[in-house]
Amino acid sequence: MDTTSGAGHLQRHTRRVAKPAVTRLWNIDVSGYEKLPTVGPAILCPNHISFLDSAFLTFTAPRNVSFIGKSEYMDSWKTKFLFPAMGMIPIDRSGGDKCASALDAAREVLERGELFTVFPEGSRSRDGFLHKGRTGAARLAMSVGCPIYPVGILGTDAIQPPGATIPKLGRSCSITVGEPIDPARYAGADTEPLGWRAMTDDVMQAVGKLTGQPYADHYAGEAPAATELVASVTPIGRVTAPVDIERELVAAV
Secondary structure, three states: OOOOOOOOHHHHHHHHHHHHHHHHHOEEEEEOHHHOOOOOOEEEEEOOOOOHHHHHHHHHOOOOEEEEEEHHHHHOOOOOOHHHHOOEEEEOOOOHHHHHHHHHHHHHHHHOOOEEEOOOOOOOOOOOOEEOOOOHHHHHHHHHOOOEEEEEEEOHHHHOOOOOOOOOOOOEEEEEEOOOEOHHHHOOOOOHHHHHHHHHHHHHHHHHHHHOOOEEOOOOOOOOOOOOEOOOOOOOOOOOOHHHHHHHHHHOO
């Protein structure tokens, strides 16, 4: 395994140099970063509404932060070298062993005591809803024994909506870090998958409280059943039926 996976000197240098320019071009209101540990591992779980979400998190976070990104970025000469150098670990979303290797690399970053970002929705929301979370972040948190911090992002979709190639300057957005969720709370689940699912549902509820987004109980990019769109986030304690857990294990993240 490549022990250099994740953010390193390039991200640290880029953040120092580029942050003043980024914060002049856009008004980024940040709150809750003081809740993050100054040392040691933690997972950030934000909602995902724009390509800029990971960039703005990277430039405003108090420490280097690595993140998972879709493997399609490795197909373009524009991003295949830059994004991994800036802390992206590519993931093949078809699942299986290819997906597991990305989780192994993410686990290594956390075991080094660093911050890691996982967008639990998997892809950007294009309908304004907060979608059902995939369980990769919970699996990592329980494996490493580190907390998950829900993160609410608002306004980046107005700066650069999904599908847009150029961000609009001078717009405002916000990033809010919520209270940590301890994986130890879910150690008593009947099975590991039930624990992953319960923790993930609680993370998504916390994210929803930070953003105010209505919740859709299906994965981003999947067509919902008529009864699946609901007006509020799934209550704490809800777990998905076993058939859905099997889908989670295939999707992984």
